[in-house]
Amino acid sequence: xxxxxxxxxxxxxxxxxxxxxxxxxxxxxxxxxxxxxxxxxxxxxxxxxxxxxxxxxxxxxxxxxxxxxxxxxxxxxxxxxxxxxxxxxxxxxxxxxxxxxxxxxxxxxxxxxxxxxxxxxxxxxxxxxxxxxxxxxxxxxxxxxxxxxxxxxxxxxxxxxxxxxxxxxxxxxxxxxxxxxxxxxxxxxxxxxxxxxxxxxxxxxxxxxxxxxxxxxxxxxxxxxxxxxxxxxxxxxxxxxxxxxxxxxxxxxxxxxxxxxxxxxxxxxxxxxxxxxxxxxxxxxxxxxxxxx
Amino acid sequence: xxxxxxxxxxxxxxxxxxxxxxxxxxxxxxxxxxxxxxxxxxxxxxxxxxxxxxxxxxxxxxxxxxxxxxxxxxxxxxxxxxxxxxxxxxxxxxxxxxxxxxxxxxxxxxxxxxxxxxxxxxxxxxxxxxxxxxxxxxxxxxxxxxxxxxxxxxxxxxxxxxxxxxxxxxxxxxxxxxxxxxxxxxxxxxxxxxxxxxxxxxxxxxxxxxxxxxxxxxxxxxxxxxxxxxxxxxxxxxxxxxxxxxxxxxxxxxxxxxxxxxxxxxxxxxxxxxxxxxxxxx
Numbered sequence: 001x002x003x004x005x006x007x008x009x010x011x012x013x014x015x016x017x018x019x020x021x022x023x024x025x026x027x028x029x030x031x032x033x034x035x036x037x038x039x040x041x042x043x044x045x046x047x048x049x050x051x052x053x054x055x056x057x058x059x060x061x062x063x064x065x066x067x068x069x070x071x072x073x074x075x076x077x078x079x080x081x082x083x084x085x086x087x088x089x090x091x092x093x094x095x096x097x098x099x100x101x102x103x104x105x106x107x108x109x110x111x112x113x114x115x116x117x118x119x120x121x122x123x124x125x126x127x128x129x130x131x132x133x134x135x136x137x138x139x140x141x142x143x144x145x146x147x148x149x150x151x152x153x154x155x156x157x158x159x160x161x162x163x164x165x166x167x168x169x170x171x172x173x174x175x176x177x178x179x180x181x182x183x184x185x186x187x188x189x190x191x192x193x194x195x196x197x198x199x200x201x202x203x204x205x206x207x208x209x210x211x212x213x214x215x216x217x218x219x220x221x222x223x224x225x226x227x228x229x230x231x232x233x234x235x236x237x238x239x240x241x242x243x244x245x246x247x248x249x250x251x252x253x254x255x256x257x258x259x260x261x262x263x264x265x266x267x268x269x270x271x272x273x274x275x276x277x278x279x280x281x282x283x284x285x286x287x288x289x290x291x292x293x
Numbered sequence: 294x295x296x297x298x299x300x301x302x303x304x305x306x307x308x309x310x311x312x313x314x315x316x317x318x319x320x321x322x323x324x325x326x327x328x329x330x331x332x333x334x335x336x337x338x339x340x341x342x343x344x345x346x347x348x349x350x351x352x353x354x355x356x357x358x359x360x361x362x363x364x365x366x367x368x369x370x371x372x373x374x375x376x377x378x379x380x381x382x383x384x385x386x387x388x389x390x391x392x393x394x395x396x397x398x399x400x401x402x403x404x405x406x407x408x409x410x411x412x413x414x415x416x417x418x419x420x421x422x423x424x425x426x427x428x429x430x431x432x433x434x435x436x437x438x439x440x441x442x443x444x445x446x447x448x449x450x451x452x453x454x455x456x457x458x459x460x461x462x463x464x465x466x467x468x469x470x471x472x473x474x475x476x477x478x479x480x481x482x483x484x485x486x487x488x489x490x491x492x493x494x495x496x497x498x499x500x501x502x503x504x505x506x507x508x509x510x511x512x513x514x515x516x517x518x519x520x521x522x523x524x525x526x527x528x529x530x531x532x533x534x535x536x537x538x539x540x541x542x543x544x545x546x547x548x549x550x551x552x553x554x555x556x557x558x559x560x561x562x563x564x565x566x567x568x569x570x571x572x573x574x575x
Contacts, residue, residue, distance in 0.1 A: 006398050006468050007478040013399035017407050020392040020453065026433075027445040028414045031425035038425070092312045095305040106309040108560055109317055111567075115555035116320075117507035117525045123532055123548050124319040127326065127541065133337045135322065169316065171570075178571050220574070227420045231509030235529050249420055253510070256424040265424065272421040280415065 032273065038266035057267040066243065066251075067268075074247040077161065078225035085165045086217060089172025090210075094202070096173070097180040107177075114170035118228060121167045122160075122235035129159055149237065153244030156237045160245050163236060164229045171224075172217055179213035180206070219283045223276065248272060320552065326545035327351070334541040346542065354546040367547050370524040373442075373516075374506055375554070377523055380443040381505030382498045385452050390490065393456035394482060398468070408457075415450040420510060427514050437518045446511060452497055455573050459493050460486070496569025499562050503555045524551040 007013075039057055041050045061067050096107055113121065128134045131141070131148050140147040149155040183206060191201050207214075230249055233239060239246030239254060246254065249272065256265040326334055329344035355368040395401070396408050419426060426445050435441030463486065471481045512523045522530075528551055531544045559566050 006465075006472075007481075009399065009478060010401045012478060013395040013401040013404075016391040016395035016399075017411075020388040020411055020448075021407065023388060023444060023448040024411060024414050026429065027426055027448040028417070028422070029410075031422040031429055032417060034425035034428070035422050088312075091308060095308045095312075098302060098305045100302040100305050103309075106313055108563060109313040110309075111559060111563065112320065112556055113316055115503055115507075115559040116552050117509065117555070119509045119525050119529060120507075120548050120551045121319075123528055123544065124323050126532065127545065128319060128322060133335065133541070135337075135339070138337055166316070166319070169312075174567055174570060175574075178567075216574075223418075227418045230420060231507075231525070234509070234513075235532075252421070253423065262424075269421050269424070273417055276417055276421060 035266045035269045035273070038262055039270045040263075041266075042263050053263075057263040058271075061264060061267050061271075069243055070246055070248050070251045073157075073243070073245065074226065074249075077157065077164075077229075077245070077247055078222055080161045081164045081168065081225040081229070082218060082221040084161070085168040085172050085221060086214070088165065089169050089217075090176050090214075092169070092173050093176035093180055094206075096177060110173050111170045113167050114174075116167065117231065118163075118167055119231035119235045122163050122232045125159065125163045125166070126236055151241055153241050156241060156245045160229070160232055160236050163232050164225065167232070168221065168224055172221070175213055175217055176210065179210045183209050216283065219279055223279055226272075226275070323545040323548045323552075327542055327549050329542060331538075331540050331542050335538060350542050350546045351550075354543050354550070365519045365522060365527065367524060367527065367550055369520055370522050370527040371550060373521055374523040374525065374551075376439055377442045377508070377512065378502045378505035378554075380439060381446050381508075382501035384443055385447040385449075385501055386494055386497055388447060389450075389452035390456050390487075390494070393453050393460055394486065396453075397457055397460040398478070398481075411450045411453050413450075414448055415454070419446065423510060423514065430515055436515050437521050441515050442512055442521075442523075443505075446505065446508065451573050452501070455493065455497060456490070458572075459490065463489065492565070492568070493572075495562070496565040497573065499558055499566045500569045500573060502558055506555050 040052055040054060042053045042056065043050045092110060096103055096110070116124075126134075128136045129147070129149060131137045131150070137147050146152075147155060149159045187205060187209075188201060191205050196204065226247070227249055229247070230253060233245055233247065233250050234253070237245040239250050248268065252265055252268045252272065255261060255268065325341060325343055326339060327350055328347040329339055330346050333339055333344065355366060355371070357366050392407075392411060396404060430436060430441050430445060433441075435444070467485060468481065471485050476484065507525060508523070509525055513526050516522050516526070524547065528544065528547045531547055532539050
């Protein structure tokens, strides 16, 4: 890191970094350390005594079928959300990258979902998918589909995937658009002169050149599907029916809220922390690479 | 354009129109629903054009809540959300810009250690350390307070990194010139650096305002008093009436009110928002 070291004054510098360091230590490092410490403890039923048990909480966690169920749910949910929000975002970005009339108006509308809170997005879709009342639910029922996300786990999963994808399209759209605009026109023109048709140009030139953006977005979208969708799930399905929409993060929330098993909940948190750290590390390696790109 | 096609730009228009419909339809439906009477919505035959109840629905929603449930009026939720969002945006910008200033323009012991200490906070979203953070906030007697809503959420490094990157591009000559004019570090900050950072600050404000406004889990946990509730939390309670029928017109009016500020900010300040978003993430 370049050091400008232009101003003297250690005291002033310390004062300037103090607020951020204080907030980080109190609300970031201390709770993270607590979670780690707690994950090694077992508390008796009345919270009177605690015992240090090393990795027992983790071992117990890996013995419960519900945990594997939550892993599976998270995997299915994330895969669907990442795939559809990236595919739709890319399609719209490619179209909005054309020099067509009114493109600015399309872009303005397409960024709206980003500004809508996940929980509010959920409410909008619950309204449309409410059996007996919602417009789409009624249309489905007219066509012989017994739509009911309150009772049917698959329907509940479809509902939260739709909400999560809708909420995330804008983000991917903006990044893909920025990526497309940084591709030099001359490269594409050269290929056109060589006689490559639009579809071929896209798959052989544009898409490979977009790969840094795509990769970045995959990591960001996985993080999104893991963590930022808690509001969606809590509002739309509360993890149900029967745990069918309870992802790993939602399970930490539920188990911690019930409060009966602090150690187990903490162990789940720590596993999640490790997952995020790995994802972030991957992202930074990619950023480093892109600098040399 | 690379080449001329027979059907011109029909395909992009069709795809984009389809995209806009998918994106805007839920929002449109919420607006329409908020103008109809509950009974019209409840029988599932709501028309696609506005009704005549808009004024009283919004008046009741904002001012009093409704008679059926003893709910807080949405007006007070809007206020809580607003204070929280502005507090998070300004707080994060304030602590980040001064720490980035120190890291780039000063030489002090543990400078790199400080940088990394801040940098690592980039990694963990509040969701994964939620209960310990809750406990600490509770031990500090910050439950049900704006400081409790705001402080734990300003502890992350994105803004610091953005300012650091920007400060590194400020030419050394500028600092030298400022020094020659006899300016100390504080005057340099306010007279030179801050004016240069205005666009960055504004862009970051847009993003952080939306981030703060849309928070769900944290306000859900740490507010127990109804009058501290934010609108994003409040809306769930409105649709969650287990026994009674949900008052959908009120719920949709609340949804519209919850969307309005962030959507307005994004639409009006698009350019800044996009710039900020793409810079912050990279």
